Amino acid sequence: MLKKENISDAVIRRLPRYYRQLTELCARGVVRISSHSLGQEMNITASQIRQDFSCFGEFGQQGYGYNVEELRSEIGHILGVDNDHHLVMIGVGNLGHALLQNFPFSQTGFTVDAAFDVSPAVIGSNVNGVPIYSMDDLDIYIREHNVDVVALTIPQSVAQDTADRLMELGIKGFWNFTNIELATTQPDVKFENIHFADSLLTLSYRIANR
Amino acid sequence: MLKKENISDAVIRRLPRYYRQLTELCARGVVRISSHSLGQEMNITASQIRQDFSCFGEFGQQGYGYNVEELRSEIGHILGVDNDHHLVMIGVGNLGHALLQNFPFSQTGFTVDAAFDVSPAVIGSNVNGVPIYSMDDLDIYIREHNVDVVALTIPQSVAQDTADRLMELGIKGFWNFTNIELATTQPDVKFENIHFADSLLTLSYRIANR
């Protein structure tokens, strides 16, 4: 077995899909699966599946295939779902509120400890058990707590400045909903973007050019 | 000039970013730009930029570069921002509500005409001027109106069934927030997925393996 040094972005982005599919197979009570049948269900070649998995280890058995539950747990482990990452929400407008209310953070291995906003209307309250603090208290909070990731659900106008402030406080992971590209000088800072507008524009393109 | 038949997914996904960057350059009052400087601003090679644009036409001028406003408008046109696509929101929970309230649909070339939900608590009201109807009235509405795209902000449990119902009604564009892969037999149906959980999991992976 030869673990790869550099896992390509394409592979990483397929991992959550594998994880989802395997979770569903578990729920359906499927015990074992071959790369071939998994590929059929997911519209991926068996070759690619085996290549992908082989980046991380040897999870299968010749002549048998993969044990679904075991493989699921391995991929979950690779994704870090058992790491108990701690997340803080920056901005509790409609979107931040929606995420706090609905998103299954715990299933993804995240705990949401706090949220921050500038609006006196929400400061001091809580959403779904998550307390909302003033942005004025952000620096102290981050210094005193272990925060792995922040979700940025704030207006574009303050996005880069707020990100800079958070990076200075040592935050390395940004779940960015602002639809702008955030800049950094630190190579170990990771941005994961959810660009709603970009996404809708690609759909616009596709329906306009089908 | 040789327009390509098949534009790759990678190219399409870069178009909205070009469009954003050019919009910003316009706002900054920049009149012309070369592929080289645009590339520097966006962290893309000048080669790739010229290759990308050349899929759609000849927008530049030798020795000069590109006129920012003109290029922006060309790319906007390619993306279909001037097509006035019509969108309907299926599901007005926290997320649907947040989108209706905040998302700049018109800037993306979309008009939101209606929203649908099952909850009597919201049926009959409106959000940001968009009327909310009962899901019981969905079929009639779709038959009587021109709807290009639906946004699916509904629970996973009803996602595929609702999508099937909509596809039977002739809907071809799905902006899918349910974090499941939707299936179709119609090749001209387009799904654009926003998978929050997948996105957060890739971030989880990256911070766990940096």
Next chain:
DNA sequence: TAGATTGTTAATCGATTAACAATC
């Protein structure tokens, strides 16, 4: 004109797919 920069062709790089020996 000379310098700059395009659009496009060719070269390189990386990702996907195919093939197959190893082995359960």
Next chain:
DNA sequence: TAGATTGTTAATCGATTAACAATC
């Protein structure tokens, strides 16, 4: 054992980058 299926190496395909003639 024979059949099935893995992990991995080799072949193919596609996307990115480099080079350059055309030309503003």
